[in-house]
Amino acid sequence: MHIGKSYKLSDFLIWTRRKIYILLILGALPVILYHELGIRWLVVPWNVVSLLGTATAFIVGFKNTQTYNRTWQAHGIWGNIDSSSRAWGIVCRDYLTDAAATRTLLDRHFAWLTIMRYQLREERVWEVADTHHNAEYQQYYTIPERQTDLEKELSKYLSAEDQTAISGVRNKATQLLSLQNKCVKDIYNTQALVPAQYLEMQRILNTLYSLQGQCESIKDTPYPRQYAIINTIFVRIFCFLLPFGMLQEFDKLDNIVTGVMKGHMIWLIIPFSVIISWMYTALEQVGESTENPFEGSANDVPISQLCRAIEIDLREMMGEKELPPPIKAQNDILI
Numbered sequence: 001m002h003i004g005k006s007y008k009l010s011d012f013l014i015w016t017r018r019k020i021y022i023l024l025i026l027g028a029l030p031v032i033l034y035h036e037l038g039i040r041w042l043v044v045p046w047n048v049v050s051l052l053g054t055a056t057a058f059i060v061g062f063k064n065t066q067t068y069n070r071t072w073q074a075h076g077i078w079g080n081i082d083s084s085s086r087a088w089g090i091v092c093r094d095y096l097t098d099a100a101a102t103r104t105l106l107d108r109h110f111a112w113l114t115i116m117r118y119q120l121r122e123e124r125v126w127e128v129a130d131t132h133h134n135a136e137y138q139q140y141y142t143i144p145e146r147q148t149d150l151e152k153e154l155s156k157y158l159s160a161e162d163q164t165a166i167s168g169v170r171n172k173a174t175q176l177l178s179l180q181n182k183c184v185k186d187i188y189n190t191q192a193l194v195p196a197q198y199l200e201m202q203r204i205l206n207t208l209y210s211l212q213g214q215c216e217s218i219k220d221t222p223y224p225r226q227y228a229i230i231n232t233i234f235v236r237i238f239c240f241l242l243p244f245g246m247l248q249e250f251d252k253l254d255n256i257v258t259g260v261m262k263g264h265m266i267w268l269i270i271p272f273s274v275i276i277s278w279m280y281t282a283l284e285q286v287g288e289s290t291e292n293p294f295e296g297s298a299n300d301v302p303i304s305q306l307c308r309a310i311e312i313d314l315r316e317m318m319g320e321k322e323l324p325p326p327i328k329a330q331n332d333i334l335i
Contacts (some may be wrong), residue, residue, distance in 0.1 A: 004329075018132065030243040056237075062227075063228070067223060071290050071300075082309070089106065091197070096187065106314055110311050126291075228291075305334050
């Protein structure tokens with residue numbers, strides 16, 4: 001997630017430069033064919049292009065709205081995980097008299113957060129974090145989940161017995177919450193908890209199950225492919241036809257200008273078609289980079305930072321002084 005005032009224009013141009021190169025070719029080719037080689041039948045009526053541009057603007061706007069909603073929903077889920085984690089820390093501290101049991105429940109929660117962020121950073125075939133333009137931008141930040149092995153991270157929080165219990169299972173996060181539930185039940189059976197306290201701890205665990213499922217739903221459900229492909233098709237057709245639709249319009253300008261540009265106004269099609277087409281392709285690229293809020297791109301929900309902040313808060317609740325350092329932004333990118 002970018003937390004600076006704004007992306008720099010230079011960064012944005014570099015990020016979209018490959019499409020700009022293609023748009024330059026698409027803008028220059030019709031001008032050369034029409035003006036230099038005299039192929040006049042290439043003209044496309046401007047009304048057709050403008051109608052297509054309007055339809056394309058609607059479909060691009062629709063996609064960007066929906067992908068933004070996915071990211072905003074993901075932010076909301078992790079806000080609830082933050083709140084539920086703090087509630088879990090409070091009840092573990094205040095309801096339990098056994099310090100060892102409290103420490104076990106909190107360490108398992110840290111491990112659950114760790115597994116969650118690692119599972120959400122796993123690659124999916126539809127994700128775009130490692131495409132050329134996004135992969136290049138990763139030079140400005142690092143993804144913690146790609147720097148350290150999951151098992152090494154879990155060894156900080158889990159006993160050998162717990163690590164064995166969750167090894168080899170398909171969904172480690174679910175299994176770990178199951179261990180938490182069993183532990184709370186065992187404590188209740190010893191009459192160390194009153195029924196109201198037990199029910200409150202069960203409620204928080206059920207909430208965490210629900211929030212985990214919501215994260216997995218976003219992670220494993222791509223933006224509908226039929227909308228994604230129609231968006232791409234519309235943008236590409238519009239960018240291809242735009243300079244052909246501008247040929248006759250700019251050619252007419254030679255009749256009303258004088259000076260050095262007379263007879264050469266048609267060459268202005270190249271910069272203007274590139275600028276207009278770039279607006280559409282850039283919006284498409286922004287929407288694409290917002291589709292998957294957990295993949296590790298610069299516009300993702302900063303789950304690594306959130307997990308670290310939760311761990312620091314809970315350790316402070318327990319009165320600990322030696323705390324892990326907070327994850328700071330790199331070049332205004334918080335991951």
